[in-house]
Amino acid sequence: xxxxxxxxxxxxxxxxxxxxxxxxxxxxxxxxxxxxxxxxxxxxxxxxxxxxxxxxxxxxxxxxxxxxxxxxxxxxxxxxxxxxxxxxxxxxxxxxxxxxxxxxxxxxxxxxxxxxxxxxxxxxxxxxxxxxxxxxxxxxxxxxxxxxxxxxxxxxxxxxxxxxxxxxxxxxxxxxxxxxxxxxxxxxxxxxxxxxxxxxxxxxxxxxxxxxxxxxxxxxxxxxxxxxxxxxxxxxxxxxxxxxxxxxxxxxxxxxxxxxxxxxxxxxxxxxxxx
Amino acid sequence: xxxxxxxxxxxxxxxxxxxxxxxxxxxxxxxxxxxxxxxxxxxxxxxxxxxxxxxxxxxxxxxxxxxxxxxxxxxxxxxxxxxxxxxxxxxxxxxxxxxxxxxxxxxxxxxxxxxxxxxxxxxxxxxxxxxxxxxxxxxxxxxxxxxxxxxxxxxxxxxxxxxxxxxxxxxxxxxxxxxxxxxxxxxxxxxxxxxxxxxxxxxxxxxxxxxxxxxxxxxx
Ligand SMILES: Nc1ncnc2c1ncn2[C@@H]1O[C@H](COP(=O)(O)OP(=O)(O)OP(=O)(O)O)[C@@H](O)[C@H]1O
Ligand SMILES: [Mg+2]
Numbered sequence: 483x484x485x486x487x488x489x490x491x492x493x494x495x496x497x498x499x500x501x502x503x504x505x506x507x508x509x510x511x512x513x514x515x516x517x518x519x520x521x522x523x524x525x526x527x528x529x530x531x532x533x534x535x536x537x538x539x540x541x542x543x544x545x546x547x548x549x550x551x552x553x554x555x556x557x558x559x560x561x562x563x564x565x566x567x568x569x570x571x572x573x574x575x576x577x578x579x580x581x582x583x584x585x586x587x588x589x590x591x592x593x594x595x596x597x598x599x600x601x602x603x604x605x606x607x608x609x610x611x612x613x614x615x616x617x618x619x620x621x622x623x624x625x626x627x628x629x630x631x632x633x634x635x636x637x638x639x640x641x642x643x644x645x646x647x648x649x650x651x652x653x654x655x656x657x658x659x660x661x662x663x664x665x666x667x668x669x670x671x672x673x674x675x676x677x678x679x680x681x682x683x684x685x686x687x688x689x690x691x692x693x694x695x696x697x698x699x700x701x702x703x704x705x706x707x708x709x710x711x712x713x714x715x716x717x718x719x720x721x722x723x724x725x726x727x728x729x730x731x732x733x734x735x736x737x738x739x740x741x742x743x744x745x746x747x748x749x750x751x752x753x754x755x756x757x
Numbered sequence: 758x759x760x761x762x763x764x765x766x767x768x769x770x771x772x773x774x775x776x777x778x779x780x781x782x783x784x785x786x787x788x789x790x791x792x793x794x795x796x797x798x799x800x801x802x803x804x805x806x807x808x809x810x811x812x813x814x815x816x817x818x819x820x821x822x823x824x825x826x827x828x829x830x831x832x833x834x835x836x837x838x839x840x841x842x843x844x845x846x847x848x849x850x851x852x853x854x855x856x857x858x859x860x861x862x863x864x865x866x867x868x869x870x871x872x873x874x875x876x877x878x879x880x881x882x883x884x885x886x887x888x889x890x891x892x893x894x895x896x897x898x899x900x901x902x903x904x905x906x907x908x909x910x911x912x913x914x915x916x917x918x919x920x921x922x923x924x925x926x927x928x929x930x931x932x933x934x935x936x937x938x939x940x941x942x943x944x945x946x947x948x949x950x951x952x953x954x955x956x957x958x959x960x961x962x963x964x965x966x967x968x969x970x971x972x973x974x975x976x977x
Contacts, residue, residue, distance in 0.1 A: 556879055586887065593885025603880035607899045607975045616894060617884040649976035669884065 513562035537715035540725035596666030656687030769950035790855025799866025820860035
């Protein structure tokens with residue numbers, strides 16, 4: 483087992499030099515998924531190295547959300563292999579399940595994969611603070627005081643120290659999403675998955691959330707980000723992955739993919755997205 | 758003309774109200790039993806297990822379609838014969854009313870659980886909570902708060918239904934009314950006092966229900 487990137491969040495170091503991923507955090511091989519007769523994922527191969535920030539773009543319905551949900555087994559795959567930080571969560575070959583993690587084992591691995599949803603999914607009956615401390619205490623076994631101290635530190639880091647006692651129902655969309663990010667972050671995940679975390683927000687609230695993601699990127703957090711914010715993707719990502727019809731059509735450095743896409747479909751999508 | 762005897766009425770009120778505590782005790786204990794049994798039943802019913810489902814259907818249908826008075830009598834007179842243990846009248850009453858309530862609440866809870874958005878299950882799972890933890894910390898606490906209104910309503914129903922336990926000799930409000938009525942041969946005063954007692958308890962409960970609901974409401 484490797485050591486966990488545990489204190490990465492709080493220090494804001496100078497922008498890191500281009501990363502050469504030494505370790506693989508996410509490894510997907512030939513992921514296939516259908517809903518009924520519709521093929522949603524048609525064989526996805528993807529590797530995300532430690533410290534990499536990958537932006538996943540593509541038209542609506544191309545399977546981006548589904549792919550993200552498959553990684554932590556919220557959606558079961560029909561075929562392929564999912565490895566996170568060296569552990570195989572799921573491996574299905576020709577309809578035969580070689581590995582499908584379940585129960586405690588799966589829960590333990592999920593807790594190391596931070597997932598941020600488009601619609602926040604905060605626990606409405608708990609304060610912002612308790613939303614963060616509940617998983618810390620019940621899953622990680624952190625004593626209440628320590629959990630609260632850690633949560634407060636992270637909430638301050640996203641500028642929400644004064645909202646710790648507020649309930650989700652009394653927070654704005656941008657504030658809710660920042661609490662949701664902190665809740666995932668508090669578990670000290672090896673990787674963060676973001677699914678269009680700003681698309682349910684008022685335009686004037688988008689910036690505050692993107693800013694948090696930006697700072698995470700600067701701190702070396704491994705991330706896979708589904709987004710429609712092209713400018714943001716280009717700025718924050720070390721790699722852009724363009725998906726269409728359940729396939730990865732093109733991937734590469736942001737400058738290359740955005741400025742000079744090799745694939746005509748990527749070009750068409752980017753033209754539409756920027757207009 | 759019937760002459761309303763205020764003196765007897767006062768005696769009746771005093772005597773009858775001394776049964777209020779027992780009536781409340783039985784109602785509270787029945788509600789507690791109803792929640793404790795109804796909650797796992799309700800949760801189990803959200804899972805699609807055929808065998809369990811069939812068993813719960815029978816359980817619920819039996820309690821729903823047999824008169825409550827018959828259930829009380831059954832628990833008091835029949836259960837001792839079947840099990841060979843004598844239950845006190847109060848215990849038998851609580852068992853009958855409580856299990857009856859559980860059958861009703863199981864459906865309420867099931868609906869409440871299904872009403873919690875799927876995103877809550879998914880967020881919980883993605884953080885690493887198992888199924889049981891998700892239920893315990895995320896789903897059930899939200900569901901109970903949303904179901905507080907029907908829960909308090911059921912409590913008032915229980916207070917009123919508990920008058921039936923006078924039939925097996927429990928010295929509750931109703932039974933005390935019967936005694937006064939016989940002793941003074943004054944049914945008007947006696948049962949007016951009984952009505953007044955139930956009215957007062959239920960009125961206060963339903964008025965405070967609003968306040969309790971607000972206290973536990975999930976802030977929006
Ligand atoms: N649970 C489901 N059952 C059936 N079909 C589904 C389910 N989830 C997703 N789909 C279908 O899968 C396809 C891909 O959906 P997905 O949400 O992954 O796309 P997306 O790339 O995230 O799109 P968007 O940009 O609109 O969020 C869609 O056609 C959708 O209707
Ligand atoms: Mg999506």
